[in-house]
Amino acid sequence: MEAFFEDLGEKRFRAHQVMKWIYHRHVTEFSEMTDVGKALRAKLEARAEIRPPNVLFDKPSVDGTHKWLLGMDAGNAIEAVFIPDKGRGTLCVSSQVGCGLNCQFCSTATQGFNRNLSTAEIIGQVWVASKHLGNKTHLDRKLTNVVMMGMGEPLLNFDNVVCAMSIMRDDLGFGLANKRVTLSTSGLVPMIDRLGEESDVALAVSLHAPNDALRTELIPLNKKYPIAELMDACVRYLRRKRKGESVTFEYTLMRGVNDSPAIARELVRLMKSFANQMQYADAAKVNLIPFNPFPGTRFERSGEEEIRAFQRILLDAGVLTMVRRTRGDDIDAACGQLKGQVMDRTRRQAEFRRRLEEGAPPHAA
Numbered sequence: 001m002e003a004f005f006e007d008l009g010e011k012r013f014r015a016h017q018v019m020k021w022i023y024h025r026h027v028t029e030f031s032e033m034t035d036v037g038k039a040l041r042a043k044l045e046a047r048a049e050i051r052p053p054n055v056l057f058d059k060p061s062v063d064g065t066h067k068w069l070l071g072m073d074a075g076n077a078i079e080a081v082f083i084p085d086k087g088r089g090t091l092c093v094s095s096q097v098g099c100g101l102n103c104q105f106c107s108t109a110t111q112g113f114n115r116n117l118s119t120a121e122i123i124g125q126v127w128v129a130s131k132h133l134g135n136k137t138h139l140d141r142k143l144t145n146v147v148m149m150g151m152g153e154p155l156l157n158f159d160n161v162v163c164a165m166s167i168m169r170d171d172l173g174f175g176l177a178n179k180r181v182t183l184s185t186s187g188l189v190p191m192i193d194r195l196g197e198e199s200d201v202a203l204a205v206s207l208h209a210p211n212d213a214l215r216t217e218l219i220p221l222n223k224k225y226p227i228a229e230l231m232d233a234c235v236r237y238l239r240r241k242r243k244g245e246s247v248t249f250e251y252t253l254m255r256g257v258n259d260s261p262a263i264a265r266e267l268v269r270l271m272k273s274f275a276n277q278m279q280y281a282d283a284a285k286v287n288l289i290p291f292n293p294f295p296g297t298r299f300e301r302s303g304e305e306e307i308r309a310f311q312r313i314l315l316d317a318g319v320l321t322m323v324r325r326t327r328g329d330d331i332d333a334a335c336g337q338l339k340g341q342v343m344d345r346t347r348r349q350a351e352f353r354r355r356l357e358e359g360a361p362p363h364a365a
């Protein structure tokens, strides 16, 4: 932004003024930027536009969760979800239109893939939510955390995601602390290393299974980057950060698939070995997510008893483990349920529909 103003023959601090109008006050008209001189406002109107994403609809849930469907180009739309909780408000942000990976338990995966989102389209999701909530950066924060956990694999859209996350954390942007911005990945090992070099956000990993046979079945990417390599990358990532920080391992519990006591004990060993390498107990946090069903899925949510028993095994072994309460499932905004509208460039969406109509297991393809 500073370079843009220099190109206009203006001082760099003008960028700071405009950033504050956009991100702190949600102003999209140059004419309303009263501390910017008239001549510069006219110049800006001729050269630039401030265009937030187009809200196709927004939907509140009975539990306070809020979902936005945001129109992109050519019939594409993505989703962002706000989840209020005690003392915090978390926005789940999308990074791609659809997703090219094919995690078997994920609704986005059934939609196929269209394209990466631009930096503007990513930060625009935060802007829309921030405006809706009446969020005031540095004054009255309604939006306290952002998780790059919506549609898409964020590390496959590296540059745009890293740039958007820097605006989330910048004082002239949304001013969030590093640890309040989390990137969640399905495990692209080389890109985790690159993220460590270029950014300082919190890391979450979609683990969902403690051994390669099961994880490859659920997350095909595991074939390329097996668990041992993934865990080594997490160790390298965390070693770059201040001692005491942790990696969150997301674990979706599916009945009869990955929720047995034997698998819980295997997960304990994996988490313990990670903590041993880091040399502090809470280096790994496990987030158990009861599976959220979507039409056509072959998986079911684990029972309440199995979920508690699984958590108990981890806790008893000293692994910090939380169960994520399901939020927003009345508006299909729960974890793993985001779909948007994807003009699919792969054949996955059509294939999924065909198998659904035929009554075959849709994800077996």
Ligand code: SF4
Pocket: 099, 100, 101, 102, 103, 106, 107, 108, 109, 150, 151, 152, 153, 186, 206
């Ligand atoms: S879980 Fe994430 S990476 Fe896997 S298919 Fe869904 S959106 Fe893509």
